[in-house]
Amino acid sequence: MTAELPSSAALDGDAGFAARTFLRSGGLTAEQVRRRPIIGICSSWSELTPCNLPLQGIAEHVRHGVEQAGGTALVFPTISLSEALVRPTTMFLRNLMSIDVEEMITASPIDGVVLLNGCDKTVAAQLMGAISADKPAISLGAGIRPRGEWCGRALTIDDSWRLIEERRAGLLDDEAWADVEGRVSPGPGVCNVLGTAVTLAMVAEVLGLALPGSSLQDAGSDEQAEFARLTGAAVVRAVREDVRPRRLVTRQALLDAWRLVCALGGSTNAAIHLMTLAGRAGVDLTLNDLADAGRETPTLGRVKPNGPYDLDDLRREGGVAATLGALSAQTDLGHPTADGRRWRDVVDALPPGPSRALASSEMPQSPSAAIAVLHGSLAPSGAVIKCSAASPHLLRHTGPAVVFDGVDDMRNRIDDESLALDESCVLVLRNCGPVGGPGMPEAGAIPIPVRLWAQGVRDMVRISDARMSGTAAGTIVLHIAPEAAVGGPLSLVRDGDLISLDVEAGRLDLLVEDDEFARRSAGTAATVCDLPQSRGYMWLHQRHVMQAHEGCDFDFLQHSHLDETARTAEGVA
Numbered sequence: 001m002t003a004e005l006p007s008s009a010a011l012d013g014d015a016g017f018a019a020r021t022f023l024r025s026g027g028l029t030a031e032q033v034r035r036r037p038i039i040g041i042c043s044s045w046s047e048l049t050p051c052n053l054p055l056q057g058i059a060e061h062v063r064h065g066v067e068q069a070g071g072t073a074l075v076f077p078t079i080s081l082s083e084a085l086v087r088p089t090t091m092f093l094r095n096l097m098s099i100d101v102e103e104m105i106t107a108s109p110i111d112g113v114v115l116l117n118g119c120d121k122t123v124a125a126q127l128m129g130a131i132s133a134d135k136p137a138i139s140l141g142a143g144i145r146p147r148g149e150w151c152g153r154a155l156t157i158d159d160s161w162r163l164i165e166e167r168r169a170g171l172l173d174d175e176a177w178a179d180v181e182g183r184v185s186p187g188p189g190v191c192n193v194l195g196t197a198v199t200l201a202m203v204a205e206v207l208g209l210a211l212p213g214s215s216l217q218d219a220g221s222d223e224q225a226e227f228a229r230l231t232g233a234a235v236v237r238a239v240r241e242d243v244r245p246r247r248l249v250t251r252q253a254l255l256d257a258w259r260l261v262c263a264l265g266g267s268t269n270a271a272i273h274l275m276t277l278a279g280r281a282g283v284d285l286t287l288n289d290l291a292d293a294g295r296e297t298p299t300l301g302r303v304k305p306n307g308p309y310d311l312d313d314l315r316r317e318g319g320v321a322a323t324l325g326a327l328s329a330q331t332d333l334g335h336p337t338a339d340g341r342r343w344r345d346v347v348d349a350l351p352p353g354p355s356r357a358l359a360s361s362e363m364p365q366s367p368s369a370a371i372a373v374l375h376g377s378l379a380p381s382g383a384v385i386k387c388s389a390a391s392p393h394l395l396r397h398t399g400p401a402v403v404f405d406g407v408d409d410m411r412n413r414i415d416d417e418s419l420a421l422d423e424s425c426v427l428v429l430r431n432c433g434p435v436g437g438p439g440m441p442e443a444g445a446i447p448i449p450v451r452l453w454a455q456g457v458r459d460m461v462r463i464s465d466a467r468m469s470g471t472a473a474g475t476i477v478l479h480i481a482p483e484a485a486v487g488g489p490l491s492l493v494r495d496g497d498l499i500s501l502d503v504e505a506g507r508l509d510l511l512v513e514d515d516e517f518a519r520r521s522a523g524t525a526a527t528v529c530d531l532p533q534s535r536g537y538m539w540l541h542q543r544h545v546m547q548a549h550e551g552c553d554f555d556f557l558q559h560s561h562l563d564e565t566a567r568t569a570e571g572v573a
């Protein structure tokens, strides 16, 4: 299959006349259109994605690196997805962007590609598309945005959650609210804590699809510019050595990436995206595999939103390489890096020294992983919880359910004075999964009801089939599968039912009698949301999106779909 991919050979000879003519109309010289390899720079720059604004400048540094290494670079755009601006959620459009990326890489006369991303789903979608296209590819992010400052206090993006609660509680007036709006994110770049964007950039490093050290650079820094130039040179090398993504995305590498996420307390969204990357690469990987790998991984990270330290501290103390080094007993340091070395070489080259952002494996923050996988009668196919961002006293808790049917219902009633609740209640948000959301919005961090917040309550057990931002914190169970909208047990919960969470036992259960559970299950068909009328992309999404424990890809985009198609064709023949 890969030998048939279009490449710069389409520019050769008489057959390439038209292509060369049009490229020269854009200003390329006769020599440039004959240079090889041709490298595409796949850019998700967009003014509608402020996190990715540095990519325009970064593309020119990448171009310089490609040309220094003897190639020619051509920038092309794709869909771009901003967490802050796209509705109903970027996750709804992640698969669409991945199709755009795959088809542009596949159809264009390029030999390799640099993936320029930043905001959360732009990283995931580009990696998905590049793995499916399987031309040599290296990823680079926009860099980390500067920290803000307000009233003499440093602000990172995770402070937004506290500020929103304070606004809801009436502690910030209109003037203060307008003032802080301009101070939380004082410049472009990705979120400046260990959210989804940085987590996925680190995952790309582990897989060998981004240069070691590239995930933690500041937006606009000289170091970031140098990483861009090196990325351009590295992709030329990858083309010459025919290093393709599907050779790099192995089961071991994916599990090692998950171990890194668990050790650092990265974004829970990584569980979904890793399952998807596995599916694109044709690797057999289940949520239970992630659960097993996580169980043997200690929590080492002390970086926001899980600890007091900044990403700057983690970068100075070795970043991904230092974390893999601390996990060397569990990880394969023989895996190739994007610059052609092995992780062992990178780890061995780290300067020795104490670390604040990273605990040692001998004295971890916690002997168990920062992210745990749960099962139980409420989550037969699984759910996840970020233990490192939860309240320890709530990790084992039983309380009565207060149920919200969707985000609108939650927003309308969460502060209703007549709602019977106290801090022992378990807040339940449903119909926010891949189908019901649609697209699984980051709504899982249900706000603490204002009247409880005023009493000093800062955390409660919250459960949902939604996702949450990697910047959020709390005792929050996410990704419950199957989701309520397709008849999962979450759809059976009623106000007042007791729900039991036991993270150590890996359980999430609905405590109703078996016969009552069976009686409600028998009526599920009537409670399942019928798919609303739709057309176009929504229609495609509703019918083909997979559940959270499977990665939420479209079934027909999985690598295994090739085998199924072949089997079907044989059957027809």
Ligand code: FES
Residues within 6 Å of the ligand: 051, 082, 083, 084, 118, 119, 120, 189, 190, 191, 195, 197
């Ligand atoms: Fe774009 Fe966080 S909102 S990286």
